[in-house]
Amino acid sequence: MNRKENRERLRQEQFDICIIGAGASGAGAALDAALRGYRVALIDRGDFAGETSSRSTKLIHGGVRYLEQAIKKLDLAQLRQVHHGLAERRTVIRNAPHLAHPLAILTPVFSWFEGLYMTIGLTLYDFIAGHDAFPKGSWLKKEKALDKSPMLTRKMHSAVLYYDGQFNDARYALALAHSADEAGAAVVNYTSVIDFGRENGQLKTAIVQDQLTGETLTLRASVFLNCTGPFADSIRLLANPKLDQRIRPSKGVHIVLPRETLQSDYAVLIPKTPDGRVVFAIPFGDKVFVGTTDNDYSDLSREPVLETDEVDYLLETVRPYLDKTPVRADVQAGFGGIRPLIVSSRADTKTLLRDHEVEHDSESGLLSLLGGKWTTYRLMAQDAIDRASELLTKTVPGSTETHYLIGGENYRFDDWQVLQNKYGLPADVCQHLMKTYGTRADRVAQLIKTQPILSKKITASQPFIQAEVVYQVREEMAVTLRDVLARRWRLELSNWQLTAQLAPQIAELMAIELNWSDEHRTQRIQAYQNLLVSFVKQAGLQKDQSEMSTV
Known part of the structure; x- marks a missing residue:
């Protein structure tokens, strides 16, 4: 994925569908639409799966609690949710077995x-x-x-x-976005919608701002699809201030x-x-x-x-x-x-249904995909693009049920041994590369052919190597330290102290690829380490602050 090229496409092209929000449902919808042959733009104000979609329990499930409630209350709607979830559980694993x-x-x-x-x-x-x-x-x-x-x-x-x-929820969403990119979608992270342009009340353009440079541009599309999850109301009200809040x-x-x-x-x-x-x-x-x-x-x-x-x-x-x-x-x-x-009439969040709905606001033309859960992201995306197809009056059936994601086709975990024989990397590194990148692991390892230093581990206790950071910047649109440490790797989720200690090393590798100045690199390290220290304090955990920083 090339962010600079894709951002230029946003400026120049007329799209059939612009999808706002690149979490599970938005990235899934972008892949669905691109595979149907539509001209697709996928944008997010942050990173791919930067919010809810990277912070799940990491389970693909029908929902044992929903089943219990369905039986106790004879609730067919909850039973249908369980059935759909269990059917999609199979598909989620099939399409990205790594x-x-x-x-x-x-x-x-x-x-x-x-x-x-x-x-x-x-x-x-x-x-x-x-x-x-x-x-x-x-x-x-x-x-x-x-x-x-x-x-x-x-x-x-x-x-x-x-x-x-x-x-691995964050990498699964990234694989959806990356697959959409390879299917022809213009995929750009850190791009925020700040306003809409209209003709006769109908949305025709979005004014979007690059969150890294501050630059704004006008994006033209026939249909705008809001997939911003818990933030959906902000886009809905930006499109039509008269709407009631739904989330x-x-x-x-x-x-x-x-x-x-x-x-x-x-x-x-x-x-x-x-x-x-x-x-x-x-x-x-x-x-x-x-x-x-x-x-x-x-x-x-x-x-x-x-x-x-x-x-x-x-x-x-x-x-x-x-x-x-x-x-x-x-x-x-x-x-x-x-x-x-x-929003429903039920009393509290524990009993609200995590189901989804595709809403069409006839006054503005905005489509919004509301609610849902990770396991059924593909069905949610399919429903949303089916509705977009009707608005475009150009119906094409979806094909995501049997579409392998990046790294998934012909995947065999045991091929880590092939990787090891070819590149001489340690077994734990090769196994990690296979589980993280699937059949694309070889592309990561190839980087060490021209730069042998990139075969070096980031830290002895983890299987991460330097080549991954370079690959994530060049191929996976990583542009911040959190992109790498929280989402493309999951280290921030699992060990705040180690994450803070490794931030300078990651920043040094990213600085070379992204042409950061020494001042910018130092600022990024300090800001990230300060954020991690704040997490420790808010959780009330006792950590020596000096251990959380190496700057």
Whole structure:
């Protein structure tokens, strides 16, 4: 992806569809539309998946909680959601097998009746999933459950095992955007809509501003599609100030603990909390993510971050399910996101449906894709582009169900050995490259042919190498330190202290590629490290500030 060339396309071309927002739904819609042959622009005021779409629980699922509610309340709408989610779970993994895979999840239970109840529910979950490639669940005796996950509480009666999907959300969204780019879309990050131009009330142009340079340009399109998730109302009201607000934002946070917290590849589902939520403890890389919370969130101008009371809540929630209770000192990082729940008459965010809706404002012509969840991003995108097709009076069927994303086609994890033989890189580096870039891993490794220094690890404790930073700038449109450390790698999510320590080294590599001055490089490092220190303070975690900085 070439940002300079794509930005020039925004200035010069007339597009069929301009998609605003490059998270899961926006990037998915851009790929869908480009594959149908439409002229597509995809823009975002920040990075790809810079907000909600990079801050999920990393699960692809039908929703076990939705299933329970559907049965208890005889709610067919929730049952349909489960069915759609389970069907799409299969597709998400098929289309990017390097970024998504099945995940075993254990649910500890404390009585025979509770075990029977959970087993019946999860058997129904498997039944709805049909004959897919996922293993079927089972009810395990205590001893067998402890064999699989030795840190579970000895007080449990038994455990119920089932399977869902796990994925790298930020890189999956990036793969969607990158795939859309290769299908012909003009994809540009850090480009914000500041106004619309109209004819007879209908949107004809968008005035957009480059957030890196401050430059503005006029983007022309026949249809504008709003895919900005929790920020959808700001675009809707910019297009038509008379509209009612439709989004009720809900904040969810996760804490990050050492992998030793579980000592297992099996995740843990905590099926009931004092306030009626579901919480997961999930292995992800060399860490365990625990979350999520679910609370109203009103200040969309402020990044949702982990706060002291949220750390306490999640530690307290996981306590009864583990033999050794984690404490505040074990928390190494955390992250928060905002769910885009659609306003309804229901009482609170825990019961609002995470479904989606394609809204057409006839007065301005704006299309808005509202609500939804990661697992069903493809269906959401398909519905939105179907509606855009009607407005364009040029109907073309979608083809995303069987379209491999960047790095997905002909992917075999075992090819890491081919990579190792070809380039002489360590095994952990080659495995990481395969899981991160799929069949594009060879393109990353090729950079060390002309610059052998790029084969050097960024740090001994991680499999990252210098060539990746160069590749991410040249091919994946990374332009800030957070683009690399928080999204193309997931280090910011998992270890704030290490992220701060590595920032100068990453900045040095980026500065060469992006022609940063020494002053700009130093400012970027300092600003990022200060941000990480603020995260530690807001979470109430005790870290030596000198350890968070090397500048």
